[in-house]
Every structure is written in C-alpha cells, then in structure tokens.
Amino acid sequence: MAAEVKVGLMGLGTVGSGVVRLIEENGRDLYNQTGSKISIAKILVQDLDKERSLTVQKGLLTDQAEDILDNKEIDIVVEVMGGIDPARTYIRQALLNGKHVVTANKDVMALHGSELLLIAKEQECDLFYEASVAGGIPILRTLVDGFSSDRIGKIIGIVNGTTNYILTEMKQKGSAFADVLGQAQSLGYAEADPTSDVEGLDAARKMTILGRLGFHMNLSLEDVKVKGISDVTLEDVQFAGQMGYTLKLVGIAQLDGGKVEVSVQPVMLTDHHPLASVDGVYNAVYIYGDAVGETMFYGPGAGDLPTGTAVVSDLVTVVKSMRLGVNGKGAVAPYREKRLKSKREVFSKYFLRLRVRDEAGVLAQLTQLFAETAVSLERVLQLPCSEKGEAEIVLITHTASQHQLDSVKGRVEAMDAVIHIQSHYRVEGGSAV
Numbered sequence: 001m002a003a004e005v006k007v008g009l010m011g012l013g014t015v016g017s018g019v020v021r022l023i024e025e026n027g028r029d030l031y032n033q034t035g036s037k038i039s040i041a042k043i044l045v046q047d048l049d050k051e052r053s054l055t056v057q058k059g060l061l062t063d064q065a066e067d068i069l070d071n072k073e074i075d076i077v078v079e080v081m082g083g084i085d086p087a088r089t090y091i092r093q094a095l096l097n098g099k100h101v102v103t104a105n106k107d108v109m110a111l112h113g114s115e116l117l118l119i120a121k122e123q124e125c126d127l128f129y130e131a132s133v134a135g136g137i138p139i140l141r142t143l144v145d146g147f148s149s150d151r152i153g154k155i156i157g158i159v160n161g162t163t164n165y166i167l168t169e170m171k172q173k174g175s176a177f178a179d180v181l182g183q184a185q186s187l188g189y190a191e192a193d194p195t196s197d198v199e200g201l202d203a204a205r206k207m208t209i210l211g212r213l214g215f216h217m218n219l220s221l222e223d224v225k226v227k228g229i230s231d232v233t234l235e236d237v238q239f240a241g242q243m244g245y246t247l248k249l250v251g252i253a254q255l256d257g258g259k260v261e262v263s264v265q266p267v268m269l270t271d272h273h274p275l276a277s278v279d280g281v282y283n284a285v286y287i288y289g290d291a292v293g294e295t296m297f298y299g300p301g302a303g304d305l306p307t308g309t310a311v312v313s314d315l316v317t318v319v320k321s322m323r324l325g326v327n328g329k330g331a332v333a334p335y336r337e338k339r340l341k342s343k344r345e346v347f348s349k350y351f352l353r354l355r356v357r358d359e360a361g362v363l364a365q366l367t368q369l370f371a372e373t374a375v376s377l378e379r380v381l382q383l384p385c386s387e388k389g390e391a392e393i394v395l396i397t398h399t400a401s402q403h404q405l406d407s408v409k410g411r412v413e414a415m416d417a418v419i420h421i422q423s424h425y426r427v428e429g430g431s432a433v
C-alpha cells in the first residue's frame, strides 16, 4: 500500500473546512494510526472566487467534479456538499470508479443508501457515513459494533441540533422562534434550507438510518411519521416547564413483537428523562437493548470540527482497511423482514391542552367521553384563562393507542363546549409527578 493516501474532498463549507483543519492539525496522529500520510489532492467547490474561512492552496480548488472522480491518484472521495443531486451521482460514480467514499450526507444515505451500499459491496469499496447522524457522536459504529451481541428494542434520539437549539433558547430565554432560527443559521447548524430542520425531515432521515442499523430492517423515509416544531408555541414550551416536562423534537424507533414504529415529533419528556437535559445544539441518542438495558450517547450534533471528527474517523477506518485489504467487506445488509405497526399498535401517553367555555359540567362531559373511548386519564388540570368566559384544560392520559387518541380527539373537537384543541403531544418518560 502506498505511503500516501490521496483524498478528493467534495465541498469546503462548514464540514469540509473542519475536515481540512483536522487532517492538517492531526496529520501526525493519523499517520501513526494508519501508517499512511493522508493528504488532500483536490477540493471541489461551486464558487472558486468565494472568500473562505481557511486558506487552502489555490491549485487545490476545482469546480469540475471529474478532476476528482476521474483522477486515478485519488483513493478516497469525501462528499460534504450536501443535497441529493449531484451528491448522489458523484458518490455513485466514485464507487463505480473504484474509490472508497466517506459522506456526511443523511439526505442521500436515507433515500439512496441501500442502492449505494450495494454498489460499494460489488465494487469492494467502503462507503461510510458516520457524520450523517448526530454529528460528532460515533453512534453508527456503536450501533453496528457495540450492540452486535444485543437486540435493540428502542431508540430515542435528539438528532437535530438546530431544533434542539431553538427549543432550548425558547425555554431558557423566552426567545421567539424566528429569532432563534436566524441564530442557528448563522452558527452553521441549520441546513441550507432550514425547513428540513424545522419540519422534522432532517431528523426523519437520521432516524431512518438509525432504525435500519438498529433493527436490521430495510426502513425507508416514507415509513417515518413526521411532525416538526413549526406549530410549537412559546406558550407550549413554558407550559411544559411548569408541569415538569421539557418539549423536545424527538425521533422514536421502537420494535415490539417483530413490528416497528418510527416517528419524529415534538414530545413532552418528563424532566427526569435523561434526554430532557440535552440542551442547545447538543444531540443524544438513547438506546434500550434487551441485554444491556438503558444507554445514552451524548455530544455535539453539528458544527465544523465535531462533524469533521466523524468524517476523519471514517477516513482512518478506510485507510486501515486498505492496509489489511478488507475494504467493502464489513457492511451487513438488512436481514429482518420489515413489518410496520398500525395505529392500533403504537402506544403512548398523551398531553392535550384544550380551550373550553367556562361553564358548568364541561369537565364531567370530557371525562365521560374519555371513559367511553377507554382512554384513562392520569392528570386533569383546569386553569384560568385571559379570555373572559373561557378556561384552559390540560389532560394527561395513561397509555393509549394512537388510534384511541385520534378517536378521542375527534370527539373532543365535536363537543359544543370545546372551542379548540390548542395542542397535543406524545409524552415519554413516565409520570412527571
């Protein structure tokens, strides 16, 4: 094997810059671990004249993908451009040209991962994507290797730094949603189009990847029920706090009796749940294994250097495998049949906040209706409201199915005394009292 391994870097934005810095600053350590000098031979960008936060030799930059894809000297392509196309096409072409690929691209891996991993296998090339989920937390390797002897039953992840940052700032500083989103964008956390962060799509893509690796099923993005945080109000966040809960955008993947559910939604976590204190841009993934029990992995979910560490660790793995001649041999294809739960099989506790007419008998009617739907209530609170003649009622249910919740919600909405359902959330982590 050559003493020098050449890398073609596609993208020199937040993550790409972190990769360049780590390779430059930690080059000696990387050499000691791999026995090879890892050097960057070309960098693909869109705009050759753009001012950049770090200085690279002018000759390294190119705006022609072929300078990397068809360059016989380049052994490994690192794709950190983002977006689906042309990133997917370039990854595919790199593999077909016999190059190993490292990517941070959850969009491509969630939507086209199966196809690309198959090509990688056929080409005896590596395709690693550690940075695609939870930035700096080495969670994919942990799932694949660390949990190989266990059966995972549940994965709960705070896997989007932008939304976690927004919800934390709303809770701690009472900040308005739009202002905090602007801050997350300027800090480099948000996607180019932050709608995918805010509407839960970015987290859904990451949960698709986690679910596939955790449950060995060929899950696709369409299997994930997605709800983002754009409807979450400051009132909801503060309300949750007063009642012993923290609102978080959470991905849940759960396996029961061979069937899975995967969702992304704002959830009321009881304050004593380990994920409730994961604040700011930090991510965490809570994994329940039948044998190991509860575990949690915590760290920065975005940013140049944290994400760069995940990319460069993948590079190190590729180079070590090159030395051993085992590239492309490690990937395990999903081997369990995919079976999805129906709404009658998804169980949880729920929080509902209602605006009602403040008149006699409303509470009794409501509790009667819940009893008829066989949804048992854990807590009922009536609160005064600024609007004259109106009141606010908060209900927390015991465990009920998604189907039961939908049916009770429909009947509550149809009650004359109910003005509207202000919000409803899944509750995780047991009782807050």
Ligand code: NAP
Residues within 6 Å of the ligand: 010, 011, 012, 013, 014, 015, 016, 044, 045, 046, 047, 048, 050, 063, 079, 080, 081, 082, 083, 086, 104, 105, 106, 107, 131, 132, 135, 188, 189, 191, 192, 301, 302, 303, 304, 307
């Ligand atoms: P970014 O800051 O927007 O940088 C993208 C880079 O790719 C830029 O250098 C851009 O060139 C280049 N680029 C984009 N489209 C191109 C094209 N068609 N041809 C040539 N060059 C192109 O993105 P990022 O935040 O680093 O994210 C990169 C990837 O990492 C994404 O898949 C993202 O989801 C993932 N990721 C990001 C983070 C994070 O913290 N940001 C964390 C985990 C994973 P110019 O510089 O010339 O515009």
Ligand code: HSE
Residues within 6 Å of the ligand: 132, 134, 135, 159, 160, 161, 162, 163, 189, 190, 191, 197, 202, 301, 302, 303
């Ligand atoms: N936009 C993503 C986030 C970047 O906020 O988590 C890391 O994937």
